Amino acid sequence: QFLRRLAPRRGRCAFHRGALPNMKPSRAAATLLLDDALTKMIHRDGSKGSKHSKRLGLLPRGSHSCFGDFPADLAPQAWSVMKKEGAAALARSASAPGLSAPALSKSSAAQLTRATEGAMHVPFAGLGGRSRGLPAPPARAGSTRRRPLPPSEFRKFYDRGDLPIQVFHGAVGGKIAWKVDIEKLDYHHYLPIFFDGAREQEDPYRFLAVQGTYDMLEKGGPKILPVVPQLIIPIKTAMNTRSPVVMCTMLKIIQALVTSADMIGEALVPYYRQILPVFNIFKNNNLDLGDGVEFSQRKRLNLGDLIMETLEMLETYGGEDAFINIKYMIPTYESCIHA
Helix, strand or coil: CHHHHHCCCCCCCCCCCCHHHHCCCCCHHHHHHHHHHHHHHHCCCCCCCHHHHHHCCCCCCCCCECCECCCCCCCHHHCCCCCCCCCCCCCCCCCCCCCCHHHCCCCCHHHHHHHHCCCCCCCCCCCCCCCCCCCCCCCCCCCCCCCCCCCCHHHHHHHHCCCCEEEECCCCCCEEEECCCHHHCCHHHHHHHHHHHCCCCCCCHHHHHHHHHHHHHHHHHHHCHHHHHHHHHHHHHHHCCCCHHHHHHHHHHHHHHHCCCCCHHHHHHHHHHHHHHHHHHHCCCCCCCCCCCCHHHCCCCCHHHHHHHHHHHHHHHCCCCHHHHHHHHCCCCCCCCCC
C-alpha cells in the first residue's frame, strides 16, 4: 500500500494495474548491451570479453589512432599482445600428408614413434617390430567452430563520419538519433551498410547498426524490395561467422525483413542456396536439459528455436515455391503449412 501511494496515478509504474501488459519489450540493440553487461559480471576474468576475442583474432582490431595503426617496428608494444592474422584459423589435421616420417626429427625412437602415429601413407609407426597401435582419430571438422569476424563496411563509414546517425545517451542502452528523416535516405546505399554492420560485436558500432537496421526496415516500405539482392552477401557473411550471438542477431533481422513489406519473402527464395547452408548445420542446436529451464528462450537467444522460427516465416511468406527450396537445402525440415 505504501508503494501504491508513492506511485503517480497516471505514471508508468509497474505497480499500476494494467501497466505490465502495455509495456513494450526492450529493443534488440539495448538487449545486446544488457547481455554484455551481465556477461562481464558473471565472467570477471575477462574470458568472455571482446579483448580476449581480439587477442585470439576472432574480432577485428580497432585502429591505434584516427590516422591508422602505428608501424610495427616503431611501436612494438602496440602489437605484442596480438596474434598474427589468421592465427584463429582451423588447425591442420594430424593425419595431413605433410606430416610424414622423413620430414620429422629422428633423434630418438620415441620421438619418431610419437611423431609418426596417425600420419598418412606411413605403413608402420613403430620400431623393432613394435606394434603400430591404434590409428589416430580423425580431427574435428570444425563446422560449428567460430570463425574470425571480418571488419564491416559500417565501421569504416562510421569512423569517417559518413553516416547520418549518432548515439542519444538517455535511458538504459541509449537511443539512436537520426540527423535526417529515415524516409529520405537512399536505401540502395545505406541499408546494405547497416546490414553489414549487424555482425559487429563492439559498441557503438553494433548498437547503431542493429538499431538502425530495425528503424530502416520499419520505415522503408516499398523501398526495401529493390535492395534485397544487395542484402544477401551481408546476411551470408554474418551467418558464416558461426558465432551464436551474431547468428541470433541476424536471424531476428531476417524475420523483421520478411515482414517489413510485401513480396520480400518471395524475393528471398532464389537466394536460399546462399543463406540456408548454415541453417542446416545449427538447426538442431538445442540443449538436452531434462527437467531444467532454458533461460535463453526469454530473450530469444536459443539458436535452434530461432532457426525453426525463421524457416517457418520464410515458408509462410515465400509463396508456393518456398517449401520445395527449403526442403532441397534442409532435408529434415517439415512444412508448417502443408499437412
